[in-house]
Amino acid sequence: MSGLRADMRAHMRARGLVVGRGAFRLGPLELDLPPGRRLAVLGPNGAGKSTLLRTLAGLTPALDGTLSAPRPAALLPPPGEVEAAFPVRHMVALGRIGRSPFAPGPSRADLAAAEAALDRLGVADLADRPFDRLSSGQRQLVLIARTAAQGGALVLADEPTATLDPVHAARVAAALDALAGEGALVVIATHDLALAARQDAVLLLTDPPRTGPAGQILTPAALAALYGAPLAVCPGCGRPHG
Amino acid sequence: MPSRRALLATALALGPAALAGCQRAPAPVRAGGVLAAGQPAALLIFTLAPERLIGWPRRPVAEALALLSPLADRPEVGALASGGRPIDLEAAAALAPTLALDYGDVDADSQGLARRTRAALNLPYQLIDGRLALSPAAFREAGRRLGVELLGEARAADAEQLLAALPRTGGPSFYLARSGDGLETAFPGALAVEALEAGGWSNVAVGGAGLGRVTAEQLAAWDPEVIVTQDAVFAAAAADQPLWCRRRSGARRRIIVLASRPFGWIDGPPSVNRLIGLAWLGSRDPLGPPDPALAANVAGLHERLYHRRPTPEEMLGLLPRVLA
Amino acid sequence: MSRALKAVVPLFAALLAVTGLALGALMLGPLPTSPAALLAAAAGAGDSTAQLALSLRLPAVLTAVVVGAGLALAGATLQALFRNPLASPDLLGVSSGAAAGAALALLAGLAPWAMQGAAFLGGIASGTLTLAAAAAVRSGDPRLALILCGVVVGALAAALLGLALLAADPYTELPTLTWWLLGAFSRATLAEAVVALGLTSAAAAVLLTLGARLDALALGEDQARALGLPARTLRLLALATAALATSAVVSISGLVGWIGLLAPHAARLLVGETAARLLPMSALLGAAVALIVGQLARAFGPAEIPVGLLTALVGAPAFLALFISRAGRRP
Numbered sequence: 001m002s003g004l005r006a007d008m009r010a011h012m013r014a015r016g017l018v019v020g021r022g023a024f025r026l027g028p029l030e031l032d033l034p035p036g037r038r039l040a041v042l043g044p045n046g047a048g049k050s051t052l053l054r055t056l057a058g059l060t061p062a063l064d065g066t067l068s069a070p071r072p073a074a075l076l077p078p079p080g081e082v083e084a085a086f087p088v089r090h091m092v093a094l095g096r097i098g099r100s101p102f103a104p105g106p107s108r109a110d111l112a113a114a115e116a117a118l119d120r121l122g123v124a125d126l127a128d129r130p131f132d133r134l135s136s137g138q139r140q141l142v143l144i145a146r147t148a149a150q151g152g153a154l155v156l157a158d159e160p161t162a163t164l165d166p167v168h169a170a171r172v173a174a175a176l177d178a179l180a181g182e183g184a185l186v187v188i189a190t191h192d193l194a195l196a197a198r199q200d201a202v203l204l205l206t207d208p209p210r211t212g213p214a215g216q217i218l219t220p221a222a223l224a225a226l227y228g229a230p231l232a233v234c235p236g237c238g239r240p241h242g
Numbered sequence: 243m244p245s246r247r248a249l250l251a252t253a254l255a256l257g258p259a260a261l262a263g264c265q266r267a268p269a270p271v272r273a274g275g276v277l278a279a280g281q282p283a284a285l286l287i288f289t290l291a292p293e294r295l296i297g298w299p300r301r302p303v304a305e306a307l308a309l310l311s312p313l314a315d316r317p318e319v320g321a322l323a324s325g326g327r328p329i330d331l332e333a334a335a336a337l338a339p340t341l342a343l344d345y346g347d348v349d350a351d352s353q354g355l356a357r358r359t360r361a362a363l364n365l366p367y368q369l370i371d372g373r374l375a376l377s378p379a380a381f382r383e384a385g386r387r388l389g390v391e392l393l394g395e396a397r398a399a400d401a402e403q404l405l406a407a408l409p410r411t412g413g414p415s416f417y418l419a420r421s422g423d424g425l426e427t428a429f430p431g432a433l434a435v436e437a438l439e440a441g442g443w444s445n446v447a448v449g450g451a452g453l454g455r456v457t458a459e460q461l462a463a464w465d466p467e468v469i470v471t472q473d474a475v476f477a478a479a480a481a482d483q484p485l486w487c488r489r490r491s492g493a494r495r496r497i498i499v500l501a502s503r504p505f506g507w508i509d510g511p512p513s514v515n516r517l518i519g520l521a522w523l524g525s526r527d528p529l530g531p532p533d534p535a536l537a538a539n540v541a542g543l544h545e546r547l548y549h550r551r552p553t554p555e556e557m558l559g560l561l562p563r564v565l566a
Numbered sequence: 567m568s569r570a571l572k573a574v575v576p577l578f579a580a581l582l583a584v585t586g587l588a589l590g591a592l593m594l595g596p597l598p599t600s601p602a603a604l605l606a607a608a609a610g611a612g613d614s615t616a617q618l619a620l621s622l623r624l625p626a627v628l629t630a631v632v633v634g635a636g637l638a639l640a641g642a643t644l645q646a647l648f649r650n651p652l653a654s655p656d657l658l659g660v661s662s663g664a665a666a667g668a669a670l671a672l673l674a675g676l677a678p679w680a681m682q683g684a685a686f687l688g689g690i691a692s693g694t695l696t697l698a699a700a701a702a703v704r705s706g707d708p709r710l711a712l713i714l715c716g717v718v719v720g721a722l723a724a725a726l727l728g729l730a731l732l733a734a735d736p737y738t739e740l741p742t743l744t745w746w747l748l749g750a751f752s753r754a755t756l757a758e759a760v761v762a763l764g765l766t767s768a769a770a771a772v773l774l775t776l777g778a779r780l781d782a783l784a785l786g787e788d789q790a791r792a793l794g795l796p797a798r799t800l801r802l803l804a805l806a807t808a809a810l811a812t813s814a815v816v817s818i819s820g821l822v823g824w825i826g827l828l829a830p831h832a833a834r835l836l837v838g839e840t841a842a843r844l845l846p847m848s849a850l851l852g853a854a855v856a857l858i859v860g861q862l863a864r865a866f867g868p869a870e871i872p873v874g875l876l877t878a879l880v881g882a883p884a885f886l887a888l889f890i891s892r893a894g895r896r897p
Contacts (some may be wrong), residue, residue: 036884054788057792058791059788059791059792070578072791072792074792074793075788075792075804077788077789082786082789083649084785084839085785085838086781086838086839087836089836090778090781090840091836093778094778094782094785094793095793097778097779097782097793098794098795099794102775103701103777104774104775104777104842105777105778105780105841105842129706130839150793150794180653227897240797262842281737281848322856325733327733339625413880417756420738420742421741421742421745422672422676422677422678422681422740422742423678423753426745429869434737445866449867449868449869450867450868450869450870453741453867454869454870455750455869455870456868456870457595457596457622457625457752458593458622458752459597459618459619459622460585460868461862462597462618462619462622462870463595463596463597463598472738473675473738475675475677475678478677490614490615492614503737506737509737510735510737510738511737520687548639
């Protein structure tokens with residue numbers, strides 16, 4: 001369906017992984033994720049979520065430790081970071097550009113795959129519109145379609161629901177679930193605790209970092225330790241604590 | 243993009259800095275040093291009173307200095323008037339001139355410069371009309387101001403004789419080729435062609451003023467009888483290009499290459515150097531190979547203008563070459 | 567597919583326009599000929615005047631096409647790479663370096679063809695210096711590093727040029743240098759124009775093959791790398807190609823501004839943003855503008871108006887109009 005090649009399904013394994021930039025360091029991390037697993041990464045601002053995602057994507061070298069991650073890795077930046085004026089179909093077709101080294105543009109097959117991906121995400125009607133005329137939510141869905149078209153074995157989403165309205169936030173969350181369902185490994189850095197609670201596993205960027213299933217790890221005490229202050233609302237439903 | 247104005251501003255800003263850096267220590271101030279506002283004035287002063295010239299607005303290159311008398315070995319001081327490296331008023335004052343001379347266009351710009359310099363430096367400033375036809379009057383005026391009236395009178399007589407010997411009409415149609423590719427020319431009335439037009443030659447380049455660039459096709463359309471140039475680089479290339487050495491009818495066209503050292507025969511700068519060009523234009527056959535009479539005449543003028551008689555070998559290099 | 571047709575129609579129309587303008591330029595000039603005679607001359611027959619006219623007009627027309635297309639291609643590429651609509655071919659300091667090279671060659675008393683060669687080398691040298699300096703700056707936004715290095719190198723070259731202007735003889739060399747700086751399409755010989763055509767065509771081939779990769783690069787280096795592209799290498803390739811094209815055309819025409827900035831914007835209005843269509847359309851529009859400006863330069867008397875002046879006079883208001891119309895269309 002999405003063109004995910006079987007040989008690219010692989011585990012992500014990190015041993016003693018230290019990431020960072022300049023004087024800042026995060027880790028060491030131990031990770032062992034099979035394909036189809038969905039991991040949420042939680043941490044206060046400045047904890048290094050973006051740096052971690054970039055390192056997992058292979059854009060920034062790790063400072064220490066070993067990392068073997070599935071490739072290709074698709075990076076989904078926060079809403080608003082990607083600006084382009086070309087049509088949505090072209091944007092999604094660009095997901096497949098890494099496949100042929102000399103072809104000047106998307107082939108018919110690429111465009112067809114792009115349309116299929118847009119269709120699966122329910123935004124096929126946006127295909128001809130310029131990317132920069134879409135709302136943030138629509139742009140996120142288009143970028144996820146691009147990820148699907150890319151056939152990425154590893155999807156790294158940096159705060160994918162930030163600033164989105166609830167409807168689009170839900171659609172984005174569902175789209176990411178669908179990608180995992182097709183066998184991609186999905187890592188989501190987020191502040192959205194409800195979104196985090198839906199994932200299979202959670203990584204808390206405490207010192208030292210803690211990993212575990214969402215139900216176990218997301219306790220009020222753990223969150224208070226993570227963000228440095230007690231949480232006034234229930235993470236699952238948003239109701240204030242008694 | 244670096245606009246032209248930015249470039250010019252950079253150039254002007256670097257001028258005084260470069261001047262300060264490169265200028266040699268000025269020669270000991272003679273009583274009565276004269277400041278030339280531009281290169282044309284410098285030549286006029288050099289002809290009449292070389293020992294009083296403080297310095298050149300633009301020092302002649304080594305090749306030119308070799309043809310001039312040792313009196314020409316003056317430092318480069320820059321020009322008050324536009325054209326060439328500028329000198330500002332303070333630097334000019336530091337040279338302690340007793341007189342300033344400008345020789346060229348008498349228009350609002352030069353008169354304004356005269357006023358400003360006179361006021362700022364409390365300096366006698368003489369502006370002399372640089373038109374070729376007024377050369378005798380220019381010599382007399384300059385001779386008077388420089389205190390060499392007899393010499394001024396002698397040069398004025400020379401100029402009168404040369405001007406009188408010019409055929410007023412009947413010259414060929416010509417195109418003045420400037421710059422390495424020859425497509426830069428001077429339109430009728432421009433200083434660069436004043437000498438040729440005074441000699442009765444007719445400039446084919448009509449429809450413009452001053453200097454300008456034209457296309458090769460425009461030149462072909464005008465189809466001049468003769469090409470005149472002072473640019474050796476151009477002459478070397480043009481000798482075998484049909485565009486230049488053949489007319490539209492297919493007949494050969496003469497390319498006349500005039501000397502540009504020590505100063506041009508018809509321009510570069512537009513000053514007393516042009517009298518040598520007048521001697522050539524008034525000679526028996528300016529379009530033909532140079533004759534001994536012209537050579538003798540030119541040698542004599544050289545000595546009177548530049549205070550040095552060229553050797554016979556040098557004369558050979560100075561006479562016009564006619565590529566036909 | 568009607569979508570593909572929609573894309574091709576404007577390109578085809580632009581190609582027709584350029585061809586028409588080029589043919590028109592070949593038929594206009596001071597030598598008295600007729601289109602029929604010129605046609606005959608093109609076939610090898612025809613009277614000598616027509617043959618002469620054709621042989622003299624052809625280099626100028628070819629120069630205009632090559633320069634216009636080359637500058638527009640470079641401009642479109644730089645606008646994509648810098649993600650900035652104000653980017654123009656001058657950003658890398660290439661034009662200034664070419665001008666400095668030409669000035670130094672002039673002062674050295676070299677022949678005109680050597681001046682073109684020196685200009686080309688000067689442009690390449692300054693472009694290389696900019697790219698090398700920017701590559702050496704490891705931290706921070708690579709685009710900013712590139713712009714700053716381009717500004718610095720351009721300023722250095724401009725200073726060299728300024729020194730040359732000072733040292734030039736005001737009666738002989740300075741006017742020549744000034745004319746060179748102000749730009750002309752009539753200066754290059756056929757051989758020089760053909761060489762520039764070869765270089766620009768090679769650059770165009772590289773850029774058109776890069777195609778959609780330029781779009782990916784326009785999204786930012788992180789995104790491009792995440793899409794599986796060797797982003798640094800490709801970016802460097804695109805920049806170097808743009809510098810090469812700019813150098814080649816500036817060396818035969820002098821400094822001609824605004825086409826590199828304007829043509830891509832006009833092209834964007836007609837065919838949209840994707841590189842595969844934007845680059846060829848920019849090139850065609852650039853060639854068309856250059857042909858028109860080349861004719862205007864000769865329209866007011868025998869003295870040529872420098873094309874660099876004309877492109878500024880025409881280009882600046884046109885750019886403003888385009889910008890306003892574009893701003894009006896967006897929410």
